Amino acid sequence: MSHADRIAAIDFETTGVSPTRGDRATEVAIVMTEGGRVVDRFQSLMNTGVPIPPFITQLTGITNAMVAAAPPAAQVMADAARFVGDTPMVAHNAGFDRRFWQAELTAAGCAADQAFACTVLLSRRLYPDAPSHKLGSLIDWFGLPRTGQAHRALADAEMAAELLGRIRHDLMMRHGVPRPDHAFLRELQACPARQLPRFLQTRRESTVVA
């Protein structure tokens, strides 16, 4: 399997939704996939010194004591950046994780130029009849396994990787796209829903000709 077939699924736990308003990451996890298989994992709590609101602790189970005992955020992010390298990434609601990825790497003095694809946008394209496009709801809807504690970074990154696998599987088996790589996923998520059938047909035809 070629290195070019790698995609890294990432998930952050944070103190809130807005890094521009002072929210910081509390935990990051990255699940490395290659040809649809999980080949490596990265996970760490991180300490930014920013207190975690009580309702966030209730949601995630991550306490101020836990992050106080964790390595500094800059060290964790430097390790995460090395782990990812130039691998393209995917996240569930990628705009959120991309903002924290960029903000935390910038704060750590690292570059952050990885491309992101979004499993929310892809799921809305491919599964418009899903009752909900929340990560856990989609996992349950597909009957995919839940591993670990929901709303912890590694469990959510694992679920995002599973959802990505399901998306690529359906693109191949149901839509006839032979190699739904990261660049294709980004084209697909940007395609207006109305144009989706034509987009997929064009992809099939161009692949057959090639």
Next chain:
DNA sequence: TGCCAGGCCCTCTTTAGGGCCTT
């Protein structure tokens, strides 16, 4: 507790409003 932001997406739209999704 759940607003905070940002972006997508739908509609009773486009000179707007509101739901969804992430924590």
